[in-house]
Amino acid sequence: MVLKALFFYLFAAVTVASAFMVISARNPVHSVLFLILAFINAAGLFLLVGAEFLAMILVVVYVGAVAVLFLFVVMMLDVDFVELRQGFLQYLPIGSVLGAVLLVELLMVLGGWAIDPGLVGKGAVPITATGSNIEQIGTVLYTKYVFFFQASGLVLLVAMVGAIVLTLRHKEGVRRQDISRQVARGPASSIEVVSVETGKGL
């Protein structure tokens, strides 16, 4: 139990610290690397509550795909982050006042409540002891939550259509591979035999 608490505080502290570094690092590449660190620690937190499938998915999807994509974008686009931050100091006072007010309010909300020790078992679909995580998610995802599953699919379809609508351009004069034309080509249509006289050239 002590070990579990120790790891919880370790993962939680590193997550918060690296999340802070994501927004404060000067170099955007460092920001992305800190983001990856935050994801991995969040995966550790999931492991602690027994959601091993979510932990692995977080590592595979977020670290393996999303963060690497971020890294590509940051490296390929020459974004001047110093210029982007110029308004930062100007809005810092009012921003920090608003943030402080919100923080105090949140502390008031959460401070008045004690967290029920048996909370983990009281979710809408609690984790049971039998069967692996994947099995348990699978049984509810395609039955009880099939509507949400399909609706999320539609949301992703809209995102894909949107990306294509807004960015895909059909350029004129692009030479695309036309396999049937390539195959149909014979020596008669592509080779010309010319007899060149000595010293004259073509």
Next chain:
Amino acid sequence: MALPALSPALPEILLAVGAMALLMFGAFAGEKSSRTVSFGAMGLIAVAFLMLLVAPKYGTTFSGAYVLDPFARLMKLLALAGSGFAILMSLDFARREKFDRFEYPVLILLATVGMMVMISANDLISLYLGLELQSLALYVIAAIDRDNVRSTEAGLKYFVLGALSSGMLLYGASLTYGFTGHTDFAGIAAALKAHGSSLGIVFGIVFVLAGLAFKISAVPFHMWTPDVYEGAPTPVTTFFAGAPKIAAAALMVRVVIDGYGPIAKDWQQIVVFISIASMVLGAFAAIGQRNIKRLMAYSSIGHMGYALVGLAAGTQQGVESVILYVAIYLAMTLGTFACILAMRRKDGPVEDIGELAGLSRTSPVLAFLLAMLMFSLAGIPVLAGFFAKLYVFMAAVKAGLLGLAIVGALASVVGAFYYLRVIKIMYFDEPKPAFEPMPLELKVVLGLSGLFVLGYVLIANPIGTAATTAAASLF
């Protein structure tokens, strides 16, 4: 486990599958197919409309996450009408302005599916998914004229602010789940009834309502509206001003009545504040506007404020008045935007209010109908807009919110100024050159809307009965 009952959700399934089929058709047929896809999309919407109108299959399905009751049915009919007419009204613009992307009607269809999911949402998760499906499609169609700087700016602005508001809504939803232990509205209501209100719940409600207020562009979450309305192509603005507002208003009604119903005192004050702020800002900020699309943006902010007056009452009569208000608002908005789309000269569309000068002499019928719509938007008696305001104020007074009704009446007096100024420009200023002749489909929409506004007194009874049945299903 058996397959969940699909029959209540058949119209959504039809629209979603149809949208994918049209997408495939468009992708293979190329850019030239946009007109065909538009007609296909309108046909699908018409079929879904008829399915809901003639044989609605009431019931709750998908483990309680989805509900079709008379309230959902009526709001869906309105949203479908708004989407269908928006596609119809874009046909002429698409042909003239090289705006013929086949993805446009497909995205409208998918947004409509999102709206229907929102209207039928009976769970915080389906609420969020429906809202995202609709919003994501709207962000894309705001920027669909991608080579136009203002259209892309509109899309980007809408996206960034919309993502922020979705984040707030999710935070509120997670607080609600954390403090009640349920995501379905019935479970939330039961938990609230048993344990009463708490600071955490109020916090959750504030965040959820902030997210929803953004979607109906109520003050103080209205900043995006004028810029997006002005920057987006006019048919897109027509769509934005109609159906999505209805869906978001319906969602707001269902969340606060079905979900947070037992602690009405807590959300009432939030709704009253949003309502007063929207009415007042809508009235005063529109005075200085010269662009008719910006004017309509502020007008829609104000009208959402009036609709919320009915919701603030929190009674069955209040919900009934909200339904009637959004129905009448939809009819007036579609008619007004038909006029705005007709504002075009040889060298393209014009948007300045001054361009309407002397319209009564160059095209008297258009001027008369636009004047009637403006009178109706201002709330002049015997026109539809007057009854809309009357219903919400009556509901507010009955619920003991006299002050709110008085502020609303005063704001509508201020608001009348800018509607009347449009009429003054049309009837008393020196004429400018005539507009191009109006295409047939715009004439049809304007005619229907004009008939509705002028003849509302005659059809008030059947519409009122429908709204009463719809509102009764929530209580």
